[in-house]
Amino acid sequence: MNTATDDQVHPIRILLVDDHKCMLWGLDRLIVSEHPRMQIVGKAGSRQEIFQALDAVEPDLILLDLDLNGESALDFLGDIQRRTPARVLVLTGLRDPQVHQRAILGGARGVLLKDVPAETILLAIQRVHAGEVWMDRSTMSRLLERLTSGSTGASSSGDPHAARIASLTAKERDIVAALVKKPGAPNKTLADSLCMSDHTLRNHLTAIYDKLGVQNRVALTLYAIEHQLAAGQA
Incomplete structure (x- = not known):
């Protein structure tokens, strides 16, 4: 019954990470429209900018693109996890199930494709912030099939x-x-x-x-x- 009040007092603090200015702008507009339930506390477009932002702010959730100027965020996802307790939600254009699996096993709490509707992004942010894991059923099925067929x-x-x-x-x-x-x-x-x-x-x-x-x-x-x-x- 007090959910709305709690959201107003404690908005979901989000760090946006994407190396495309237009994508950052779009995500910014989307999340700002959700005020006071959500709040952008920082933006980054590279590994260096992520850690600079984490030195300055304490996000609840990091919305993370995997391809940052040709560098894969998967290579330093563990470093992000060690630096902050913030939950990581991956937003990517990559459809490779193996990449999604690496992200989840590396500590990400969810994987979203960039072409999903805006409402889906907002819902995933809320669910991941609440402690759930976000992954579409088809991706989950492919990951489970991949593991069970390849595991001894x-x-x-x-x-x-x-x-x-x-x-x-x-x-x-x-x-x-x-x-x-x-x-x-x-x-x-x-x-x-x-x-x-x-x-x-x-x-x-x-x-x-x-x-x-x-x-x-x-x-x-x-x-x-x-x-x-x-x-x-x-």
């Missing part, structure tokens, strides 16, 4: 991930299995299916991320399939 699993006793996997509790394994079964389901739907609150689920997910060294739900789903964590579970 991790059943050998010398698997370096074995200790991490062994540290999961039975409840955490149930959560992972539910997530693999319904990879695109909202947190509330998963929580209801597991007979727990949304808050409790988020706490469990945070613990699972820490144990397995992943960044978000999509990375956890890919990790679980690659290492057959949900094999044999309902």
